[in-house]
Amino acid sequence: MNATLFYSxxxxxxxxxxxxAFWLVLLxxxxxxxxxxxxxxxxxxxxxxxxxxxxFWIKWYLNGWExxxxxxxxxxxxxxxxxxxxxxxxxxxxxxxxxxxxxLSTVFIAKYTVVLLMMFQLFVLFTIGMxxxxxxxxxxxxxxxxxxxxxxxxxxxQMSTSFYITSxxxxxxxxxxxxxxxxxxxxxGVGILMVTAAITALSWRYVYxxxxxxxxxxxxxxxGRMRFKSNILxxxxxxxxxxxxxTLLSYVLYLTKKEKG
Amino acid sequence: xxxxxxxxxxxxxxxxxxxLDDINLQVPTGSIYGFLGPNxxxxxxxxxxxxxxxxxxxxxxxxxxQSLAQNRVAILRKLGSLIETPSLYGHLTAAENLLLLQKIxxxxxxxxxxxxxxxGLPDTANKKVSQFSLGMKQRLSIAVALLNxxxxxxxxxxxxxLDPNGIIEMRELLKRLNQEQQITILISSHLLGEIEKLxxxxxxxxxxxLLFEGTLQDLIQKQQxxxxxxxxxxxxxxxxxxxxxxYPAAQQQNGKLALPPLAxxxxxEVNRQLLQNDLEVYHLAIEQNDLxxxxxxxxxx
Numbered sequence: 001m002n003a004t005l006f007y008s009x010x011x012x013x014x015x016x017x018x019x020x021a022f023w024l025v026l027l028x029x030x031x032x033x034x035x036x037x038x039x040x041x042x043x044x045x046x047x048x049x050x051x052x053x054x055x056f057w058i059k060w061y062l063n064g065w066e067x068x069x070x071x072x073x074x075x076x077x078x079x080x081x082x083x084x085x086x087x088x089x090x091x092x093x094x095x096x097x098x099x100x101x102x103x104l105s106t107v108f109i110a111k112y113t114v115v116l117l118m119m120f121q122l123f124v125l126f127t128i129g130m131x132x133x134x135x136x137x138x139x140x141x142x143x144x145x146x147x148x149x150x151x152x153x154x155x156x157x158q159m160s161t162s163f164y165i166t167s168x169x170x171x172x173x174x175x176x177x178x179x180x181x182x183x184x185x186x187x188x189g190v191g192i193l194m195v196t197a198a199i200t201a202l203s204w205r206y207v208y209x210x211x212x213x214x215x216x217x218x219x220x221x222x223x224g225r226m227r228f229k230s231n232i233l234x235x236x237x238x239x240x241x242x243x244x245x246x247t248l249l250s251y252v253l254y255l256t257k258k259e260k261g
Numbered sequence: 262x263x264x265x266x267x268x269x270x271x272x273x274x275x276x277x278x279x280x281l282d283d284i285n286l287q288v289p290t291g292s293i294y295g296f297l298g299p300n301x302x303x304x305x306x307x308x309x310x311x312x313x314x315x316x317x318x319x320x321x322x323x324x325x326x327q328s329l330a331q332n333r334v335a336i337l338r339k340l341g342s343l344i345e346t347p348s349l350y351g352h353l354t355a356a357e358n359l360l361l362l363q364k365i366x367x368x369x370x371x372x373x374x375x376x377x378x379x380x381g382l383p384d385t386a387n388k389k390v391s392q393f394s395l396g397m398k399q400r401l402s403i404a405v406a407l408l409n410x411x412x413x414x415x416x417x418x419x420x421x422x423l424d425p426n427g428i429i430e431m432r433e434l435l436k437r438l439n440q441e442q443q444i445t446i447l448i449s450s451h452l453l454g455e456i457e458k459l460x461x462x463x464x465x466x467x468x469x470x471l472l473f474e475g476t477l478q479d480l481i482q483k484q485q486x487x488x489x490x491x492x493x494x495x496x497x498x499x500x501x502x503x504x505x506x507x508y509p510a511a512q513q514q515n516g517k518l519a520l521p522p523l524a525x526x527x528x529x530e531v532n533r534q535l536l537q538n539d540l541e542v543y544h545l546a547i548e549q550n551d552l553x554x555x556x557x558x559x560x561x562x
Contacts, residue, residue, distance in 0.1 A: 007364045007365055007367060008364075008365060011361040011362070011364040011365050014353075014357065014360065014361045014364070015350055015353070015361060017352075018352050087350065090351075091348060091350050091351060092345075093348040093349070093350060095309075095312075095342075095345075095348055096348030097348075098314055099313070100366070101337040101366070102365060103334055258315070259314070259315055259316070
């Protein structure tokens with residue numbers, strides 16, 4: 001990575017400080033763990049036996065992904081990506097960014113990297129949140145045992161990576177919409193429409209063609225509930241193909257845009 | 262040596278409708294160049310093309326003697342700009358807004374308090390920009406433009422939102438930057454009166470065409486050439502007949518008679534002629550068009 005790109009990423013990262021996207025990622029990461037923790041704390045007698053199960057952490061983590069995979073994560077990506085790119089439109093700042101001594105590619109990549117990093121941040125916060133949300137009832141109530149065995153970091157990391165990959169097509173398309181269209185409603189509208197379509201399409205034979213559905217498909221696969229199987233490629237490869245395709249399209253259209261800023 | 266030079270620059274947003282038509286702008290190095298024109302004349306489009314914010318369609322742009330198309334990043338490193346409204350992040354403080362650009366320019370961090378002091382915002386570093394007034398935002402935008410110690414400043418209507426005192430301060434600041442740091446300044450405005458005390462060179466654009474370009478002295482010369490002798494009598498129609506026999510260019514204008522500028526002896530002769538013909542002279546004076554009128558005349562024609 002050249003120095004200019006590094007400084008540009010630093011600069012883009014600083015812009016997210018205290019921004020709506022920053023708060024969304026922070027709250028979004030802890031939202032599901034917070035709700036689950038609250039439920040477990042309230043209904044501790046009912047859920048206490050689960051703590052004795054040998055695969056408590058895996059089940060607990062998947063429990064968290066149930067709401068995240070279908071709706072919360074895709075919607076979070078739609079909103080956060082739109083908000084990050086909209087920082088420039090909202091503040092009339094594209095013309096400032098594009099008159100700094102950076103190539104157009106540097107600006108594109110730096111902003112994109114920040115969006116990817118913010119999604120990474122969301123995953124990290126979610127995982128940390130899930131750990132503490134799972135452990136808290138055991139720490140708080142003396143009669144509830146702390147889950148046996150070490151925390152399965154490796155498995156959790158693998159699952160998180162898988163979910164991260166399945167989210168990339170959403171991120172790529174939303175990034176394109178957000179930087180290309182000045183109107184915030186375009187990216188938001190398309191995002192909401194696509195997420196809704198993806199949920200509806202989960203019972204469709206060709207759901208594998210819908211890039212916004214991969215998180216849900218992956219979750220259903222982990223639960224063994226997915227009825228259809230992709231006869232083309234594994235969804236992770238499909239997700240990566242969509243991701244690179246959308247990224248390339250977005251990059252070309254951004255570079256060739258007649259009016260910038 | 263020109264700091265900015267455009268050659269045959271034309272631009273259109275819709276086919277057949279030229280927003281800019283063959284603009285040949287020459288901004289001398291070290292000058293303060295006032296780029297004047299009414300709203301919608303093409304000033305901002307020209308400046309956006311010069312900054313690379315619009316894709317060039319026709320013509321050439323050279324800045325610091327280098328082609329913008331081929332040396333965009335190197336040119337932008339030595340340039341500061343403010344186009345139309347301020348470009349600031351409301352959720353960040355003034356210092357944070359400058360810091361994120363300091364990262365890009367890699368200039369010393371000490372420049373941040375320096376430029377804030379320079380634009381008269383020394384105590385606002387930790388204040389959120391969303392709490393700034395429009396005038397304060399405008400000043401902070403100038404601070405942003407000055408952060409990298411540019412050789413060239415491009416300012417599009419920078420006094421928008423400033424109170425009269427702020428306008429005077431801004432004018433003094435720009436003069437000081439030009440004189441002490443030899444920064445070339447291209448400043449656009451739709452009011453000649455606002456920048457005539459500041460600029461050394463003037464370019465007047467209207468309906469996408471550059472109507473005048475030269476030094477402020479050239480414009481003043483034009484003003485003197487356009488001055489005239491104005492008079493009124495108790496019978497202007499008869500007075501016009503008498504005067505046209507001596508000065509065929511004499512004409513009636515807005516209820517008065519106008520003659521080309523004359524020497525003192527000739528003015529006395531005009532007066533004598535009118536009196537000898539039993540006319541009563543009520544008014545006889547040399548009237549000079551102010552620069553604003555010249556500007557308006559150029560634009561109207």
